[in-house]
Amino acid sequence: MTNHDDAAAVRPLTLAWVGRHLNAGERIVRTEALHGGITAEMRRLTIGTPDGDTRDLVLRTFVDVEHAEDSLNREADALTLLAETGVPAPGLVAFDPTAAHCEHPSLLMTHLPGRTVLDDEGLETRVPLLARQLVAIHALRPAERPRKYVTLTTADTVVTPKGADAAAWAAAIDVIRKPPPPYEGRFLHRDFHPGNVLFDVPPRNPAGARIAGVVDWVSTSWGPADLDVAHCSTDLALLHGPAWGLRFAEAYEEAGGVPAAAASERLYWRVRSGLAFSEEVRLVSQPWREAGRTELTTRAVEERLDAYVTALMDTLG
Incomplete structure (x- = not known):
């Protein structure tokens, strides 16, 4: 597994927890810190599949954030609801709001295509x-x-x-x-x-x-x-x-x-x-x-x- 930068490193307990929610034969091959957020650590995890292809997931981690449990429960509920609508939102994979398995409260979700655009043009x-x-x-x-x-x-x-x-x-x-x-x-x-x-x-x-x-x-x-x-x-x-x-x-x-x-x-x-x-x-x-x-x-x-x-x-x- 390779890290794009030091901030991308996933902590050991969290890494093991993510692994338990992958499909058989899959493994994390790369992690990358996603920037722009204020309250959470965000990482893109590139998952290698048995057929040699890859897919991406996103890991949200709250470190020393008040009300993390409530926030992650609300996001999990929202993603579950949105899966049955036309609103393009990530799919929920797993969440650990009380850090029972991870070092910190965490949520794993699918990665969406596209990018944020903050320019004046367009x-x-x-x-x-x-x-x-x-x-x-x-x-x-x-x-x-x-x-x-x-x-x-x-x-x-x-x-x-x-x-x-x-x-x-x-x-x-x-x-x-x-x-x-x-x-x-x-x-x-x-x-x-x-x-x-x-x-x-x-x-x-x-x-x-x-x-x-x-x-x-x-x-x-x-x-x-x-x-x-x-x-x-x-x-x-x-x-x-x-x-x-x-x-x-x-x-x-x-x-x-x-x-x-x-x-x-x-x-x-x-x-x-x-x-x-x-x-x-x-x-x-x-x-x-x-x-x-x-x-x-x-x-x-x-x-x-x-x-x-x-x-x-x-x-x-």
Whole structure:
């Protein structure tokens, strides 16, 4: 077995556990660290088959992560549900949420084709695809609902960026001091954004892009559709500019999605998501720079966040 780099090495107990879930005659021939995640160690495992071919699996490992058991149970439940739908998600192979067999809580799943695309080029094509995919996710009606959504940001934890529009941010913070508006519950991915969507993009035809998979289902929840829309909108605003955050919300409606009827209700969720990003700008922007978007410094992302929050208050406030 070969490792692509030191970070790809699989710990002995986990390696043995994976081996017990392979088909007869199969073995791990290569491991490779997958980068871009924040909370989990991700590795691609290349499996050699008896006929000389190979296939890939993905191993998720939580190391010193709070609530790992709950997260892996939710992802396992989600992948089981999604296997019977048209949503392109990994297939569940095995999971060990309490680390009964592995060094750390782990989940083994199939590897999907495609790649994440964070470039500006081709965005006009990808945004409607993202919107249609999210509408399809929200249309799912599981027999057993996942846990209710969780939001951690409060008016007192918001970090106003240096040089931000003080009046706009003060008004935005006042918005989330109010109780959440009523909503019709939907099945949520809860971390839907370009970094968790795999695209198949023809080399000479960016307009022919299609979604090959949606990954990272550990935060699956039940709650307002606007919460997923708001999260992806903020991500797009920071990656590509505030206008794209506003555009995604429009694309979601064009795709048949049903957001809150009142502008004040839509504003609540979109502002809440924007303000949540204020607490972790450095954390979310680092993987983007590692993926090649080196211009997205912490300061540059803060400026885009300020512009987006201001635009929300101007548009919906």
